[in-house]
Structures are given as structure tokens and as C-alpha cells.
Amino acid sequence: MKNLTITEDLYGQRLDNFLLKICKGVPKSHIYKMIRTRYVKVNNKKVDINYRLQLSDIVSIFQLSVPASSRLQNSKILPRKFSVAYEDDYLLVINKPSGVAVHGGSGISFGVIEQVREYYKENSFLELVHRLDRDTSGLLILAKKRSTLLAMHSKLRDRLIDKRYVALVHGRWLNQRQHIKSSLSKWITKTGERRVKVDPNGQEAHTAVNLIRNYGDSCSLVEVELYSGRTHQIRVHLSSIGFPIVGDTKYGIDLSLFNEKISKLVSKRLFLHAHSLIFSHPNTEKNLKIVSDLPNDFSNLLIKLDGIC
Structure with missing residues (x-):
């Protein structure tokens, strides 16, 4: 079993997104199954996939065994510079091409967020503010700071974007x-x-x-x-x-x-x-x-x- 304590630079994330980053190379479908079958708990309780992590929460991972047929192959992340529509010290807005997933999982080794992090290695924090379907092209917002991410999520909830x-x-x-x-x-x-x-x-x-x-x-x-x-x-x-x-x-x-x-x-x-x-x-x-x-x-x-x- 592995216990992880949520610190200031981690809170506010959805549980599934947090696990995708922690459990490198594990398919998204398996992450969901782990949560549904109680192999992942928060503060020793079963929670929903969409649960947003709070400061000092303890995430317990009881089992992380993936069938060989489900393990991702060729998972080396290739850095990629996407066309930038807007950038400053807080936000990065890129043009996502059609056919490119926003993140890895479900049989995809890596997506936009992993490639952008690899390209912008000097940025210690880069997170998706929202998502686009793999086949949808266009503007995708990323946050460079945790406070900016939380503020943008608040704007999304209040329909201010x-x-x-x-x-x-x-x-x-x-x-x-x-x-x-x-x-x-x-x-x-x-x-x-x-x-x-x-x-x-x-x-x-x-x-x-x-x-x-x-x-x-x-x-x-x-x-x-x-x-x-x-x-x-x-x-x-x-x-x-x-x-x-x-x-x-x-x-x-x-x-x-x-x-x-x-x-x-x-x-x-x-x-x-x-x-x-x-x-x-x-x-x-x-x-x-x-x-x-x-x-x-x-x-x-x-x-x-x-x-x-």
C-alpha cells in the first residue's frame, strides 16, 4: 500500500487526474477501475472519480497491478511545441490539432499535457484548465501556477469564460x-x-x-x-x-x-x-x-x- 499526503501544490485536482500523473503508464480505464473497486481511497474512504483533493488529504493506493496486455508500450514522451495563441507568466493557450489527445491513458502513451511539460521543462507547474475531445481542434488553456488553475476553474464553474x-x-x-x-x-x-x-x-x-x-x-x-x-x-x-x-x-x-x-x-x-x-x-x-x-x-x-x- 502507498499513502500520499496532499500538499499545497497538489490540492484542488480531481482524483482521477492526480492518479494519472502518479501512476505513470497506467491506462485511464484501469485508474477508474481502481477507484470503483476500492483499491484507491481518500482518508480511508471510498470517493467518486470526480472528487477534488483537499489540503492534507491522504490518498491510499492499495494495489497497482496492470495486466501485461494493458500496459502501454513505447511510452517515451516526445516533447512538442504547439502553436501558441497566448502566453504570459500565468497562462499558456495553445492551438491543439485534431486527432491529438489532451492527455495519456486509455491506450494512448501520452497527450498534449505530457508533451508540453516535456517541452517546457523549466516550468515546474503546468496543468490543463479544461479539456477538448481528441478529435476537436482549437484553443486549449493551460495554467502555469496552482493559484491560476484554481482561479480558472472557479471562472469555469461560474460560467465566466x-x-x-x-x-x-x-x-x-x-x-x-x-x-x-x-x-x-x-x-x-x-x-x-x-x-x-x-x-x-x-x-x-x-x-x-x-x-x-x-x-x-x-x-x-x-x-x-x-x-x-x-x-x-x-x-x-x-x-x-x-x-x-x-x-x-x-x-x-x-x-x-x-x-x-x-x-x-x-x-x-x-x-x-x-x-x-x-x-x-x-x-x-x-x-x-x-x-x-x-x-x-x-x-x-x-x-x-x-x-x-
């Missing part, structure tokens, strides 16, 4: 502005993959959608505002009302069923991009607006659609 996305969806969007307020819950597929669905008994979720333009009846470009931050919220909300995001292999439609002329143009990516962030700086109180242009593959598709629609 305006996060906007651009998405290309199937179908012709009709309303200039539309709100989607459907509760969401997580579920596990037969293969053990986590998914999200609309569920009246789930957690409340609120998305607002603004029409940018239509491309005939085939697809539409929309701006999405998040008023809550549920897993896969944008993807599930849009799909639930009949406008799945182009390239969404989890909640979308098979491209072979889509307009044949257009489907030939679509690259294998999710056409969802974290486009802008507006918030007051937690340390300087300066009002920030950070914008990320659409990636080339996204903007090139729009140019081609403009030519045929």
Missing part, C-alpha cells in the same frame, strides 16, 4: 439562433467505450447555436456557445436534433450516406473547432479575447463547398 466553437453540420440549419437544453448522461458500450446520450435523468446541459451560413441543403456552418461543460456536449446535442457534425464517427452518420459529391471532399477529421475564448485574466484582471483561425483542412473544405453549393 465565454467559449465558442465553429462546427460544420449535416443538413440545412434554419434558425438564426437556437438553444438546446437537453440533459446528458454517460453510458458504457459493450466494448467498454464511454459514450454520452440525451437523458432526462442526466445532468443539465445548455448549448446555444448561431447560424453562420448554409451550403445548400447539404450542410451548414454554425457557431456554438457552451453554457455548461459536459462530455461530448456539442456533438451529442447537435446530433440529437438531427444535425450531426461532419466527420463525427461516434454520434454522426456514415459519410457514404451523405451527398456523394461532398463526401469525396471530406477529410477524416471531426469538423469541430474551439474558435474563441473571452475572459478576464485571473491574475492581472485584463480582459482577454483569444481567437484561433480555422485549420487549413477545415477552411479548405469550406472553400470547396462554396464552389459547389
Whole structure:
């Protein structure tokens, strides 16, 4: 058994994120299983995966044996410099490419956070403020100080960070502005993959959608505002009302069923991009607006659609 005491530089983290850093190379699915089966306790009590660690908490790890078939291979972390949209002594905002996970786990040796830490070795502290799906591109915020991380988390909880996305969806969007307020819950597929669905008994979720333009009846470009931050919220909300995001292999439609002329143009990516962030700086109180242009593959598709629609 291993006991770890939470100090000032560690408190405020979610238990699962803390364990992912402590248990290097252990798949995320195994971390969750350890918590569910009481192989991890806090102050000798079973807690939820989402529990946020408090100062002086004692985290006990009773067993850490991973089946050989589940152990990650080739786990050497490769440093990577991502495109920087904003940086100062407290915050780092990068442009995450589509197809790159934000952290390691679930069969992935390492993600953005591990690569950024390897690149910025002089920074003793670097943590994700929030997450983006692996297939979503765009703005991702990291904190360079524990106090900044906690302040940004507080802003997220109080909805003081305006996060906007651009998405290309199937179908012709009709309303200039539309709100989607459907509760969401997580579920596990037969293969053990986590998914999200609309569920009246789930957690409340609120998305607002603004029409940018239509491309005939085939697809539409929309701006999405998040008023809550549920897993896969944008993807599930849009799909639930009949406008799945182009390239969404989890909640979308098979491209072979889509307009044949257009489907030939679509690259294998999710056409969802974290486009802008507006918030007051937690340390300087300066009002920030950070914008990320659409990636080339996204903007090139729009140019081609403009030519045929």
C-alpha cells in the first residue's frame, strides 16, 4: 500500500487526474477501475472519480497491478511545441490539432499535457484548465501556477469564460439562433467505450447555436456557445436534433450516406473547432479575447463547398 499526503501544490485536482500523473503508464480505464473497486481511497474512504483533493488529504493506493496486455508500450514522451495563441507568466493557450489527445491513458502513451511539460521543462507547474475531445481542434488553456488553475476553474464553474466553437453540420440549419437544453448522461458500450446520450435523468446541459451560413441543403456552418461543460456536449446535442457534425464517427452518420459529391471532399477529421475564448485574466484582471483561425483542412473544405453549393 502507498499513502500520499496532499500538499499545497497538489490540492484542488480531481482524483482521477492526480492518479494519472502518479501512476505513470497506467491506462485511464484501469485508474477508474481502481477507484470503483476500492483499491484507491481518500482518508480511508471510498470517493467518486470526480472528487477534488483537499489540503492534507491522504490518498491510499492499495494495489497497482496492470495486466501485461494493458500496459502501454513505447511510452517515451516526445516533447512538442504547439502553436501558441497566448502566453504570459500565468497562462499558456495553445492551438491543439485534431486527432491529438489532451492527455495519456486509455491506450494512448501520452497527450498534449505530457508533451508540453516535456517541452517546457523549466516550468515546474503546468496543468490543463479544461479539456477538448481528441478529435476537436482549437484553443486549449493551460495554467502555469496552482493559484491560476484554481482561479480558472472557479471562472469555469461560474460560467465566466465565454467559449465558442465553429462546427460544420449535416443538413440545412434554419434558425438564426437556437438553444438546446437537453440533459446528458454517460453510458458504457459493450466494448467498454464511454459514450454520452440525451437523458432526462442526466445532468443539465445548455448549448446555444448561431447560424453562420448554409451550403445548400447539404450542410451548414454554425457557431456554438457552451453554457455548461459536459462530455461530448456539442456533438451529442447537435446530433440529437438531427444535425450531426461532419466527420463525427461516434454520434454522426456514415459519410457514404451523405451527398456523394461532398463526401469525396471530406477529410477524416471531426469538423469541430474551439474558435474563441473571452475572459478576464485571473491574475492581472485584463480582459482577454483569444481567437484561433480555422485549420487549413477545415477552411479548405469550406472553400470547396462554396464552389459547389
